[in-house]
Amino acid sequence: MSIHIGAKPGAIAETVLLPGDPLRAKFIAENFLEDAVGYNEVRGMYGFTGFYKGERISVQGTGMGIPSISIYVNELITQYGVKRLIRTGTCGSLQENVKVKDVILAMAVSHDSNINAQRFPGMTYAPTADFALLQQAYAAAAKLGIKPKVGNVLTSDTFYHDDPDYWKRWAAYGVLAVEMETAGLYTLAAKYGVQALTIVTVSDHLVTGEATTAEERQTTFTQMMNIALETVK
């Protein structure tokens, strides 16, 4: 057991899917994995291990924001030997041509994270996806008939910004969408020499104001799960 994950040694696979929402972790385990067994309920942050087409895979909720995902990613890598981490999350589109329910592969990530600002004082680190995983995910998506957007996303520490137009600067520089964890995930994966990729589905649109319901976010964004699972099978 680690401080925040109640799993026995060996109970977590080397490949882990990471949704922010623990109920999405449960949904993935129940609908996409065979013989899934729960290994964590600490803080209600569900974790399960099962099989997808014979490949042993775990799925672990991470909570929201870099501080929360960093706790799980640190413990998964350093205490459970996890080697491949794929975030399956939601995001807000910053571009007219990136529509609600589109899937994005985060090739790189911009951020306003104070955690990385403290980690690299006076310097700027550019967190990026693992190239092999990115390539495999793009190929897997093509085989599934899905054409994901690929590019730069924004990881923000803040969901409710004081300035409602804060995102427009990022949008002007081609950033596709905003979420809250990928900069932390990619930075820790680089630190520990393991593979990471973020696949996100657009749940709402900052340009048009469109939005999806919590239930849709939990249960209908299945393309990204299929891409993630086909990537690592």
Ligand SMILES: O=P(O)(O)O[C@H]1O[C@H](CO)[C@@H](O)[C@H]1O
């Ligand atoms: O749906 P998840 O994976 O939680 O991702 C997005 O949703 C949350 C905000 O509503 C943040 O965690 C953001 O990154």
Ligand SMILES: O=c1cc[nH]c(=O)[nH]1
């Ligand atoms: O972090 C997030 C996720 C979805 N939509 C947003 O605007 N931000």
